[in-house]
Amino acid sequence: xxxxxxKLPTPRVGGYSAEFYKFCKDHELRFQRCTGCGAWRHxxxxxxxxxxxxxxxxxxxxxxxxxxxxxxxxxPMMAQFAAHIPYSPVIVELDxxxxxxxxxxxxxxxxxxxxxxxEVVFDDxxxxxxxxxxxxxx
Amino acid sequence: xxTLKDKACIVGVGESAFTRGSGKTELRLMLEASLAAIxxxxxxxxxxDGIVGPPIGSVAEHFAANLGIEDLRFATTxxxxxxxxxxxxxxxxxxxxxxxxxxxxxxxxxxxxxxNPVRGGGARAETGEKPMPEPNPMMNTIGAFYLPYGATVxxxxxxxxxxxxxxxxxxxxxxxxxxxxxxxxxxxxxxKAMMRGRPLTMDDYLAARWVSYPFRxxxxxxxxxxxxxxxxxxxxQARDLKHPPVYISGVAEGHPxxxxxxxxxxxxxxIGLSFAAPKAFAMAGVTHKDVDFLEVxxxxxxxxxxxxxxxxxxxxxxxxxxxxxxxIRLGGELPLNTHGGLLSEAHVWGMNHIVExxxxxxxxxxxxxxxxxxxxxxxxWGDFGDGGLAILRR
Numbered sequence: 317x318x319x320x321x322x323k324l325p326t327p328r329v330g331g332y333s334a335e336f337y338k339f340c341k342d343h344e345l346r347f348q349r350c351t352g353c354g355a356w357r358h359x360x361x362x363x364x365x366x367x368x369x370x371x372x373x374x375x376x377x378x379x380x381x382x383x384x385x386x387x388x389x390x391x392p393m394m395a396q397f398a399a400h401i402p403y404s405p406v407i408v409e410l411d412x413x414x415x416x417x418x419x420x421x422x423x424x425x426x427x428x429x430x431x432x433x434x435e436v437v438f439d440d441x442x443x444x445x446x447x448x449x450x451x452x453x454x
Numbered sequence: 455x456x457t458l459k460d461k462a463c464i465v466g467v468g469e470s471a472f473t474r475g476s477g478k479t480e481l482r483l484m485l486e487a488s489l490a491a492i493x494x495x496x497x498x499x500x501x502x503d504g505i506v507g508p509p510i511g512s513v514a515e516h517f518a519a520n521l522g523i524e525d526l527r528f529a530t531t532x533x534x535x536x537x538x539x540x541x542x543x544x545x546x547x548x549x550x551x552x553x554x555x556x557x558x559x560x561x562x563x564x565x566x567x568x569x570n571p572v573r574g575g576g577a578r579a580e581t582g583e584k585p586m587p588e589p590n591p592m593m594n595t596i597g598a599f600y601l602p603y604g605a606t607v608x609x610x611x612x613x614x615x616x617x618x619x620x621x622x623x624x625x626x627x628x629x630x631x632x633x634x635x636x637x638x639x640x641x642x643x644x645x646k647a648m649m650r651g652r653p654l655t656m657d658d659y660l661a662a663r664w665v666s667y668p669f670r671x672x673x674x675x676x677x678x679x680x681x682x683x684x685x686x687x688x689x690x691q692a693r694d695l696k697h698p699p700v701y702i703s704g705v706a707e708g709h710p711x712x713x714x715x716x717x718x719x720x721x722x723x724x725i726g727l728s729f730a731a732p733k734a735f736a737m738a739g740v741t742h743k744d745v746d747f748l749e750v751x752x753x754x755x756x757x758x759x760x761x762x763x764x765x766x767x768x769x770x771x772x773x774x775x776x777x778x779x780x781x782i783r784l785g786g787e788l789p790l791n792t793h794g795g796l797l798s799e800a801h802v803w804g805m806n807h808i809v810e811x812x813x814x815x816x817x818x819x820x821x822x823x824x825x826x827x828x829x830x831x832x833x834x835w836g837d838f839g840d841g842g843l844a845i846l847r848r
Contacts, residue, residue, distance in 0.1 A: 324604070328597030336598075359595055359715045384717070387613030389604060390664035397604040402664075405605035407614055407717045415717035417600050425667070430621050447602055 332360030343438040349375035358414035379436035381410040388425040462547035463692035463699035466495025466685035467809040472800040474567040476679035480511040483681035484561040491683035496696035504528035504555030506542040508562040528555035535836020539805040541707040546686035562805040563681020591714040616756035623771035630755040631659040634672040641794030643822035649798040673755040675796035682805035704738025704845035706730040726841025731765040738845040749807035751835040752795040815848040
């Protein structure tokens with residue numbers, strides 16, 4: 317839900333990362349996929365490190381993956397996050413192979429475990445920004 | 455592989471006072487440490503003709519202008535965060551071995567306590583000193599992809615590595631605690647250590663508050679206003695100086711892949727040191743068994759453990775069986791962080807690890823002296839896991 321009072325920092329974007337979040341705004345999780353060799357990549361870059369191609373498409377992920385790792389912050393390192401303590405920046409590995417930092421919704425820190433299956437949900441934090449987050453999947 | 459072996463030596467080491475609230479600029483702290491190191495070498499400031507500047511705060515020219523170095527023949531900077539000091543040794547050794555420079559100064563320091571943004575900038579705010587912007591590829595990744603989820607500082611980034619390793623291999627908290635408790639015990643034998651006289655037991659460690667799982671308070675390094683410096687010169691010249699030379703026998707740098715994003719790594723436990731270690735050991739022509747003590751970059755306990763595995767002291771996942779209090783204590787088979795490290799001496803970006811290793815090899819460490827120390831190993835860890843390794847011998 318859009319909230320004009322959203323207090324947390326939104327992504328500082330430019331170039332490819334702005335494109336990534338533009339798709340998120342439409343509730344589409346897309347990553348760069350090399351049109352030369354088919355390799356997926358994230359974070360976005362100019363070149364495919366596997367085959368050297370500059371050509372790519374923004375390919376849509378199925379949005380399903382597994383918990384790869386996490387930390388649970390108990391001390392706010394930025395004042396804005398104080399109200400959210402404890403919170404867990406989680407690394408999710410998508411089925412397509414790329415990994416990204418995110419939050420899980422509806423999962424308590426003590427419930428986190430490696431390989432927990434998750435699926436993407438979009439959180440419309442401001443009228444302009446939707447953040448990809450994940451929830452537990454079957 | 456042996457291009458640099460024993461070609462260059464550490465001949466001078468020095469530091470500023472270690473405090474919480476220096477009231478001085480970071481450049482001033484580094485100049486004080488530099489003078490101490492130059493004097494320790496038995497040299498004069500104008501003898502310095504090479505400077506490997508710090509990755510933050512000031513550049514080589516600032517040092518040259520203050521120290522009166524009119525003919526600065528070599529100036530560079532290594533941008534590898536906490537791996538910069540060790541990798542700066544490599545740069546200095548290259549400059550000296552190739553004849554580009556004769557006496558290379560490596561200063562590094564900061565107001566790590568008082569200039570922390572949560573304390574209003576401290577001395578940096580008072581003096582109007584501004585930190586130099588770092589040309590750092592990590593910042594784009596953090597701003598776009600970590601910041602919105604509140605993962606903005608090292609204790610959180612490195613925790614991702616620690617959590618996965620801990621849960622895959624079943625490492626108990628007591629292994630992490632052994633490193634924290636060991637550092638504190640060594641700090642009691644070190645007059646400069648910030649945590650001298652403040653004992654830490656395993657129970658204290660386990661009872662401490664969480665900072666960022668799996669890191670509790672005593673898994674985390676100190677915040678210190680401090681600077682250290684070393685002087686590197688050629689092996690020929692080193693023999694005529696004040697102290698027994700400390701030879702740079704093996705030195706190498708390494709970068710994780712990709713360096714600018716932790717989640718994207720094909721294997722998250724392949725870190726910079728994984729690439730650096732085989733090269734440094736091969737250059738020095740020594741094996742793990744030859745090493746008398748370790749000074750391992752200890753920003754957080756688990757980072758020490760990842761580095762010890764990456765260097766091949768034990769196999770992946772076996773750190774829980776390898777690290778014991780008996781092994782790593784002074785008098786043990788493999789004394790670790792004999793000065794107390796970043797955890798209990800001071801946070802000087804690991805430059806204090808190099809200073810300590812040099813003093814151990816000169817046998818100047820009094821109550822914490824490693825008996826018959828001949829070969830010491832120093833690591834650096836910085837940014838998202840950049841690594842450096844120096845194998846030093848007397």
